[in-house]
Amino acid sequence: MPAADLLSSQGLRLDGRRANELRRIRCKLGVFTQPDGSAYLEQGNTKVLAAVYGPHQASKSKSSSDGVVVNCQYSMATFSTGERKNRPRGDRKSQEISLHLRQALTAAIKTELYPRSQIDIYVEVLQADGGTFCAGVNAATLALIDAGIPLRAYVCACSASMAWGARPQPLVDVPHVEEAAGGVVLTVASLPNTGSTALLEMSHKLHMDYFKMVFSSAVQGCRDIEVILDRAVRDHLAEGWTEQDTVTV
Amino acid sequence: MANLLLSPLEKMYILHGVRDDCRSDGRTNIDYRPMELETDVVSHASGSARLRLANTDILVGVKTEIDLPNNDQPGYGKLEFFVDCSANATPEFEGRGGEQLANSISNMMQKAYQSSDAFDLKQLCIFEGKQCWKLYIDILILECGGNLCDAVSLAVKAALYNTRLPSVKTALLDGGNVDLQLSDDPYDNKLLNVDLAPLLVTLCKIGDKFVVDPSAEEENCSVISLIVGATGNKTNYNIDNKKNESCTDSKCTTIVMNGSGSLAPKTLKNAIKQGIEAVQFLDQALGQALLRERRENVTMKKYSYGFLK
Numbered sequence: 001m002p003a004a005d006l007l008s009s010q011g012l013r014l015d016g017r018r019a020n021e022l023r024r025i026r027c028k029l030g031v032f033t034q035p036d037g038s039a040y041l042e043q044g045n046t047k048v049l050a051a052v053y054g055p056h057q058a059s060k061s062k063s064s065s066d067g068v069v070v071n072c073q074y075s076m077a078t079f080s081t082g083e084r085k086n087r088p089r090g091d092r093k094s095q096e097i098s099l100h101l102r103q104a105l106t107a108a109i110k111t112e113l114y115p116r117s118q119i120d121i122y123v124e125v126l127q128a129d130g131g132t133f134c135a136g137v138n139a140a141t142l143a144l145i146d147a148g149i150p151l152r153a154y155v156c157a158c159s160a161s162m163a164w165g166a167r168p169q170p171l172v173d174v175p176h177v178e179e180a181a182g183g184v185v186l187t188v189a190s191l192p193n194t195g196s197t198a199l200l201e202m203s204h205k206l207h208m209d210y211f212k213m214v215f216s217s218a219v220q221g222c223r224d225i226e227v228i229l230d231r232a233v234r235d236h237l238a239e240g241w242t243e244q245d246t247v248t249v
Numbered sequence: 250m251a252n253l254l255l256s257p258l259e260k261m262y263i264l265h266g267v268r269d270d271c272r273s274d275g276r277t278n279i280d281y282r283p284m285e286l287e288t289d290v291v292s293h294a295s296g297s298a299r300l301r302l303a304n305t306d307i308l309v310g311v312k313t314e315i316d317l318p319n320n321d322q323p324g325y326g327k328l329e330f331f332v333d334c335s336a337n338a339t340p341e342f343e344g345r346g347g348e349q350l351a352n353s354i355s356n357m358m359q360k361a362y363q364s365s366d367a368f369d370l371k372q373l374c375i376f377e378g379k380q381c382w383k384l385y386i387d388i389l390i391l392e393c394g395g396n397l398c399d400a401v402s403l404a405v406k407a408a409l410y411n412t413r414l415p416s417v418k419t420a421l422l423d424g425g426n427v428d429l430q431l432s433d434d435p436y437d438n439k440l441l442n443v444d445l446a447p448l449l450v451t452l453c454k455i456g457d458k459f460v461v462d463p464s465a466e467e468e469n470c471s472v473i474s475l476i477v478g479a480t481g482n483k484t485n486y487n488i489d490n491k492k493n494e495s496c497t498d499s500k501c502t503t504i505v506m507n508g509s510g511s512l513a514p515k516t517l518k519n520a521i522k523q524g525i526e527a528v529q530f531l532d533q534a535l536g537q538a539l540l541r542e543r544r545e546n547v548t549m550k551k552y553s554y555g556f557l558k
Contacts, residue, residue: 028557032392033304035337040556045292049391049556051337073336073343078387079294079310088333090344120343122336124391126308127291 006171006178007163014177015044019163022173022221025228027139029146029236037147041139044175045129050139051122052147058118067111069118072102074136076125097133100199104137104189107198108155109144119149130176131159137189138225145233153193154229158221160186160214168210170217188218192226253469260470267455267467274464279527281462286403286538288411289546290555294387296412299555300404303464304394307401309386309408313415315429316383318374326373327383328362330355332401338393347390354388354401361402361447361478361503368409368446376420379427384412395465398476402449403535406481409446410539413438444483447502448535450527451476452520454510459520461527473510475517477524478503485536499525499532 011018023044032038035051042048055068062069074097075089105121121143123136137157144151161171161183171178174185184206189199197219206214266272276282282303291297294310301307316327332355334347341347362368373382386408388401416437421428432438453463453471460467468474479499504521506512512520545551 026557031556032306032337034339034392034394038337042555042557047291047555049335049337053340071343075333075335077291077308077310077389078331078333078385079291079297079312082293084312084314084385084387088335120336120340122340122343124335124337124389126389127293 005165006161006181006183007165007169013163013171015175019169019171020217020220022158022224023175025138025225027142027229027232029142029232035143035147037143037145037149039139039142039146041135041142043131043135043138043173045127046131046135046175047125047127048132048135048139049124049126050136050143051124052119052140052143052149053122054119054147055114055117055149058116062118063116065115068109068114070102070106070109070111070121071118072098072105072121072123072140074098074101074123074125076128076132080125080128097136100133100189100201101136101140104155104157104199105140105144107189107196108141108151108153108191110150110152113150119144128176130174130179133157133187134159134173134189138229142229142232146236153191154226155189155191155198156222156225156229157187157189157199158218158225160188160218160221162206162210162214168213170214172217172221184214186214186218188215188222190219190222192219192223253465255466255469259466263467263470264456267458267460270458272460273466276462278458278460279523281531282464284403285558286407286535286542287554288407288539288542290553295414296408296410298404298407298411300400300407302394302396302400302403302462304392305396305400306390306392306394307397307404308389308391309401309404310389311408311412312385312387313412314383314385315375315380318378318381322370323378324374325370326381328359328368328370328373328386329383330358330362330386330388330405332358332388332390334390337391350397351390354397357398357449357476357478357503357505358386358388358401358405360505361449364480364500364502366445366500367480367502369442372442373414375417375429376427380420380429382414384409393465395468396451396462398449398451399462399531402447402478403531406443406446406448406535407539409441409443410486412441414441415439443481444486445480447478447480448528448531449476449478449503450524450531452524452527454512454516454520459523461523471508473506473508473512475512475520475524476503476505476507477501477521477528479525479528481532481536482529485533486540499529501525
């Protein structure tokens, strides 16, 4: 079975975290001025930028009278990975991730409010160290909030894997080394506020007996991320406001 | 560039400002907007830099690869420029929308770096005729606020200044094949000599005058712009900061004209002169900033900001 020694006998992972610990998340809203909303998010060594344009009038071919059309594009900088990438976008993997982003984010956006309109969400990976999709979803959520687009709830994504030692244990927030070790990787995008799951993707095989364990650890990761994102949003909104301002307003 | 709608009155306002040497943001015709530069922002690249010039945001990453030298240039390395216009800058760049702009910028950079007076490709040679370094200079445009070329050239020079090539420990010659062993120690590396690397300056003709560092609005008012690339100055990158008497003058490495208008020979000559002066000024400022950052790096005082500032 692969991924046997992802967890040391002391219960530490290759990067020194415990099994249930996330990587350090640092983020900032409103990094750019031209887009309607933008955000930068660092999850360990994975660094992602997201920009949101819209809602604006949809092009004729895309326009839908039911609700807003969410248009996502995921691209990776050519220098973001260890080996240089030849193309930043357009390959199968980034097209697939674009579709997944769209699915996860559409679940959170109140689409019915803007018929015949379009929202463009662009995610740019500057540095990839595993979990780029998760970081992309988290950054896009912040960018959507920065753009002032009504959401049902925060949508957060987190991945989880499994360590097969003496006692099987789920690992939350999988970095590149653990992804490359060949074990199972379960990616979950959920709306922690409502408890529902917007997207689920699993690679490699996993016995059903262990599924619940891995799934719940990923969902717990999403809940932890939501707390961090929520604090970032509150800090961003409070920025520049002093007590005096609140009294006079 | 991003489509921007200006009314005739707004254009007139900009035009009169330039005529009176006081532009809409208070600058004179030869002033640059404030810049922020940070190197070493992407850890997966051998060298990187991020430059923000007002609203223009550029991220450059340099990646290295071992390659075979060209047959006609056995003792030289290779440089390759790649520009990616991110859709973050404007929705027009989505899919393949930014390719035309990207190609024009990468061609211009390639031309500016082609001369051996601008960048010495010999320093990328490992084993003559057998192995050389190939540098991939990947430029990511994250936001367009006018004056892309200047910002790109500054960021590229900073990223090259920051690039570290791993040292070659041993080279085994085995029946015509070279087997290289690179050092594993991240501190055992070689820096590039980029003192002479060229910078580009865009001069926009608005009315009868030229302005440097045009904003997106000003670019919209101009019928013709001139991009002048000139080499840097060695003395700006010397740590001991001794002003040598043998200070070489900047050499012009590329000139490109963009736009639908035309220029009289005399204006053209003046513009080129103005451009070279601007390059010298920029190069001095860049040299000071890079030297200061390197000093802070050595004394462990550097704080890494990235995009979090």
